Amino acid sequence: MIPEFSNPSVCMKDPQRVQDIMESMAKAGSNTVQVISDFDMTLTRFAYNGKRCPTCHNILDNSDLVSEECKEQLKELLDTYYPIEIDCSRPVDEKLPLMVEWWTKAHALLVQQRIKKDHLALVVRESDAMLRDGYQLFFDHLHEHSIPLLIFSAGIGDILEEVIRQAKVFHPNINVFSNYMDFDDCGVLRAFKGELIHIYNKREGALLNSGHFEELRARPNVLLMGDSLGDLNMADGVQDMENILKIGFLNDKVEERKQSYLDSYDIVLVKDETLVVPNGVLLYLT
Ligand code: C5P
Ligand code: MG
Numbered sequence: 001m002i003p004e005f006s007n008p009s010v011c012m013k014d015p016q017r018v019q020d021i022m023e024s025m026a027k028a029g030s031n032t033v034q035v036i037s038d039f040d041m042t043l044t045r046f047a048y049n050g051k052r053c054p055t056c057h058n059i060l061d062n063s064d065l066v067s068e069e070c071k072e073q074l075k076e077l078l079d080t081y082y083p084i085e086i087d088c089s090r091p092v093d094e095k096l097p098l099m100v101e102w103w104t105k106a107h108a109l110l111v112q113q114r115i116k117k118d119h120l121a122l123v124v125r126e127s128d129a130m131l132r133d134g135y136q137l138f139f140d141h142l143h144e145h146s147i148p149l150l151i152f153s154a155g156i157g158d159i160l161e162e163v164i165r166q167a168k169v170f171h172p173n174i175n176v177f178s179n180y181m182d183f184d185d186c187g188v189l190r191a192f193k194g195e196l197i198h199i200y201n202k203r204e205g206a207l208l209n210s211g212h213f214e215e216l217r218a219r220p221n222v223l224l225m226g227d228s229l230g231d232l233n234m235a236d237g238v239q240d241m242e243n244i245l246k247i248g249f250l251n252d253k254v255e256e257r258k259q260s261y262l263d264s265y266d267i268v269l270v271k272d273e274t275l276v277v278p279n280g281v282l283l284y285l286t
Contacts, residue, residue, distance in 0.1 A: 004280030009272035013262040021245045021266065022284060025221045028242070030145050030286040034216050036234045037225040039153035039160045039178070043138075045130045045273050046227075046251035054129050056155030056163075057106060063123040066113045077106055085199060085228070088257045092229075096200045103154070103198045107179075115189040117158075117181070124162040131167050134275035139169035141279065145286045146173060148216055152205065152234045153178040154197045175212060177205055199230040206237035213237040223285070225278060227251055232264055247278055 001019050004010070012018055025033060037043055040055040047053055054062060061074040081102035084095055142149050153160055157178035164170040182191040197205045206213070220242035222235050227249040235244055248265030249272065250257060261268045269277055 002280045002284050004277045005267075007272070007277060009269045010277060011258070011262060011268040011270055012266065014266070018245065018266050021243050022281065025223075025243050025245065026285050028221055030147060032219050032242075033221045033223065033285055034148045034150065034219040034238075035142060035223045035225070035282075036150045036152055036238075038227060038231045038234065039151050040155045041227040041251055042225050042231070042249055043131055043135065043151070043275075044163070045132050046249070047273065048128070048130055051128070054127055056129075056153070056159040059124060059127040059129055059159055059163075060110060060115065060156070061106075062127065065115045065119055065123055066110070070109055070113055073109055074106060077102055077109075086253050086257070088229075088253070088260050092200055099198045099200055100196070103179075103196055107192050107196075111189055111191060113189070115181075117183045117187040117189070120158055121162055121166070124159060124166060129163050131163065131169075132273055132275045134279050135167060136169060137279050138275045138282070139164075139167075139171060139174075141282055141286070143171035143173050147282075147286075148219065149174045150212070150234075151176045151178070152197075152202060152231075154199050154202070154230075155179070156181065177209055177212075199228055202230055203233035203236045206234060210237055213239050223247070223278070223281065225249075226265075229260065229264060245281065247281070 045053045060066060061071060081098060084098050151174060155178060157176050157180040160178060161170065161176060179197055180193045181189050182193045184190045195208060217239050220240050222238055222241060222244040224235050224244055224246045226232065232246065246265045247267045248261050250261045250268050250270050254270055
């Protein structure tokens with residue numbers, strides 16, 4: 001269909017279905033399309049030269065903005081809860097309260113550190129966070145074609161915006177749903193705003209933001225991108241959906257999780273650190 005589908009990273013359970021969805025979306029035209037993407041480990045790289053890249057949270061966890069003692073505590077949380085996040089042998093309803101526990105404990109620790117808003121740009125600049133190869137084409141192409149991009153992240157909104165801004169691709173067609181920091185009058189972190197978004201409540205987050213989807217009513221064709229099975233619910237607020245094409249990055253625990261990813265994502269990209277395939281799909285649709 002498109003040359004990028006011959007890449008060795010690409011797996012599909014039903015290529016014919018993918019072709020049908022793409023043809024239907026291309027026929028409807030790019031002015032009917034919206035893109036909804038996760039951030040951490042979807043728009044950003046999972047690894048570079050064999051080394052793990054940080055999530056929004058990890059950018060802070062690894063920075064000078066938190067004390068050594070706090071670093072250890074955050075690392076302990078990561079070592080406890082990340083294996084649970086990616087364990088596909090445990091049902092979501094069992095994992096959900098544990099994920100709430102992780103986010104809540106981590107946010108409480110970060111708040112204790114009295115992090116200053118002014119310091120965020122520097123820690124992002126000094127971090128190892130990287131957008132996936134092909135990001136420039138991805139962001140610029142969506143902007144040029146006036147296709148709205150919703151970044152829906154259980155990470156930290158202030159941090160992810162900074163990553164995108166520093167890469168010079170934070171265009172006006174982007175909206176973000178995420179956990180935003182609440183700073184006091186002196187610019188010191190005092191809490192996180194609004195309802196917590198964690199890995200398994202993106203459906204609730206989507207429904208809370210119904211106004212956004214109402215505005216995009218004329219765009220019933222959705223390209224969804226994620227790296228977790230929880231990301232599949234990001235489009236639950238889309239109104240009058242006609243087609244949805246789901247692209248999933250399978251970064252970790254590949255053998256254990258491949259079947260469940262193939263069952264739920266239309267296109268699965270195995271250990272693919274690039275946006276080459278999503279870009280190929282977008283070029284086809286526009
Ligand atoms: O953008 P996205 O929704 O992917 O952000 C969530 C990611 O943040 C999760 O995959 C989780 O592993 C990571 N996380 C973290 N530290 C925390 C909480 C979540 O690295 N304290
Ligand atoms: Mg993610």
